[in-house]
Amino acid sequence: MDLAAIFAVEILYALASLVVISSGLAVVFGMMRVINLAHGEFMMVGGYATIVAVKSGINIYIAMLIVAPIVVGVLGVIVERLIIRRLYGRLVDTMLATWGLSLLLIGLASMIFGNTTTGISPPIPGFAIGRYQVNGYSFFIILAAVAILVAMFAVLAGTRAGLVARGAMQNPAMASALGYNPERVYMLTFFAGSALAGLAGGLFAPLLGLVPTIGSAYIAKAFITVISGGASVIAGLVSSAVLFGATSQIFTLATTPMVGEIALLLIAVVLLRLLPQGITSRFFRGAM
Amino acid sequence: MINRRTFLASSAAVAGAGILGASAGRSLAADPIKLGSILDTSGAFDAYGKPMDMALRLAVDEINAAGGLLGRQVEIVAYDTQSDMALYTQYGQQLARVDKVDVVHGGILSASREAIRQTLRKSGVPYFYNVLYEGGVCDRNITVIGVTPSQQVEVLIPAAIKKWGKKIYVLAADYNYGQITARWIEKFAKDAGGEVVQTDFFPLDVADFGSTIAKIQGAAPDIVVPALVGGPHLSFFRQWAAAGMKSKIPMASTTIGIGNEHKVLTAEEGDGILVAYNYSPEIVSPANEAFLKAWTAKYGNTDQIHEIAVSHYQGIHVWAEAVRKAGDVGRDKLTGAIESGLSFEGPGGKVLIDPKTHHAVLDVHLMEMSGQKLKVLESFQQRQPSDTQGVCDLAANPDDNTQYEIKI
Secondary structure, eight states, rough: HHHHHHHHHHHHHHHHHOOOOHHHIIIIIIIIIOTTTTTHHHHOOOOOHHHHHHHHHHHHIIIIIIIIHHHHHHHHHHHHHHHHGTTTTOHHHHHHHHHHHHHHHHHHHEEEEOOOBBBOOSSSSOOOEEEEEEEEHOOOOOHHHHHHHHHHHHHHSSSSHHHHHHHHHHHHHHHHTTTHHHHHHHHHHHHHHHHHHHHHHHHGGGGSOBBBTTTTTHHHHHHHHHHHHHHHHHHHHHHHHHHHHHHHHHHHHHSOOHHHHHHHHHHHHHHHOOOOHHHHHHSSTTTO | OOOOHHHHHHHHHHHHHHHHHHHHHHHEEEEOOOEEEEOOOSSHHHHHHHHHHHHHHHHHHHHHHHBTTTTTOOOEEEETTTTTHHHHHHHHHHHIIIOOOOOEEEEEEHHHHHHHHHHHHHOOOOOOOSSSSOOOOOEEEEEEOOOOOTTTTHHHOOOOHHHHSSEEEEEEEESSHHHHHHHHHHHHHHHHHHHEEEEEEOOOOOOOOHHHHHHHHOOOSSSSEEESSSTGGGHHHHHHHHHOOOOTTTTBSSSSTTTSSHSSOOOHHHTTOEEEEEEEETTSSSSHHHHHHHHHHSSSSTTOOOOHHHHHHHHHHHHHHHHHHHHHHHHHHHHHHHTTTTTEETTTTTEEETTTTTEEEEEEEEEETTTTEEEEEEEEEOOOOHHHHHTTTTTTTTOOOOOOOOOO
């Protein structure tokens, strides 16, 4: 029974980490149709921002939850102003440009921090469920994922800014005619997406040995999650994270981590063959 | 017909020949011996490679300060393989065919050793692999200075079983080192009356061990034995401690500490882990004192020294010893010297080369991590690489070129 509980925690944790990794991409790709191949590197920058902040004496929670998102958000705005805004609507060109950007960021991080592994220890101790131990930090990631989803829903569905953002994405000409500046809305949306990527990087920093190339470990998972989710930003994100997280983790626990990864990719291939527009093209249609 | 381009090319060639001829004439007496070095000094394995590179430079400085070898200075030709196995093939070829070095020292992961071993053998360049590994390489062109399973696992696993219990859970890196070492662990566990209840393999870039930690608890072993390798795998020890498992299930590892992990992890994360290696900075011997002093003089402090940096240092001195004995750097005479009962008194104790396997007979110490240090619990003098001796006899089969694997 206790063992079932810790397995359940691990499965929840896997779903939550997919949500955390993919949320920034879901905003940038799901709403703006911009393929940001530098998403993994945005996370990497968030991770380094956290580590640098912690090592210079800032409280680890402030470093993860505030410093990392702001640093990466600002980076995102700079990138949007310099590169992305010239390429809206040109899918392949943005891919090329952001791929170049990802190489540039890896190179810069290698120059500044060295091509070497750095890390910090998780701030939360483990605790016992019956006879078994769980990693306290797993719960923190689960909470963070829930908080991210609730916040995204609240902003998009409950605030005027969210309404304007959705409107500007759907019909920029109409939004412009109503007195909103779509350029500005795009910029702020990209800021939000980048800040979420930074937050993800910050949250994962204590779990990993950070290297400049760590982004490549996330980018594939994030894209698979977002693309399989389909058109609805939040419903898509949640449904595909649940599907992939549960599958990969159940296979990992039953067999080996390698099989878990393979199972995730297989499910994704089959799913995209059956539902090329993603899960939300068939289920939860019209959800946020 | 001579056009401008061929005229320029041929006149440049003439001029070039002049320069080459002049330099060859001038440097005949003091032509340096070229030592090729191939190490990961950046990337996921740089915790291993950087101190090895420092050890290499220290050893070569010492050799040169003592007048070089055969009256010639030793010059280092070094490549950083950036923890990328593909670069080993490329730089291995470069060292053998373009730089035409006299010897190659290096390679860290067993995968990297196998990537360059055949190239060096074919090109007639003697190769020294100075790293703890899974054993079984049988090749007259290579000399192995690192600790093998019969020197390490055979000491470590029975000690752990005696201390903590019979059920063992193995976590190993998913490449030749981890795969083969996992089988040795199984063998030595069985011999000591224990059993391996489960073995999990992890690709080298895996950094999230949450589900594994849950699985281990499900299996409830008495001992966890990680044979994990590289920067990303270090996360396991952090996550293990963060889950509060440190006090529940003890650990014995075949790899932790090799890259100074005990100094990267906090004392709470590392304390109590059992290991067995050839070197500890606490060894009291004139050779170790001299080594620590020389290292401090060159690098300021001894923080970077670790197991395979010392192996590398010993390997380079063993090679130098062989060159002196052979009176030549060429492969044939050098191999003869290596097979003549060559030995070197290094910081980790006496290194004696076994002529039949080209492996080293070494001292091994059973140690425990304690306060970010390796505390020696028990020492074993001059252990034979019997795993390889059981399958490899280069005196009887000089053309052998296989890595033997243990069968269970």
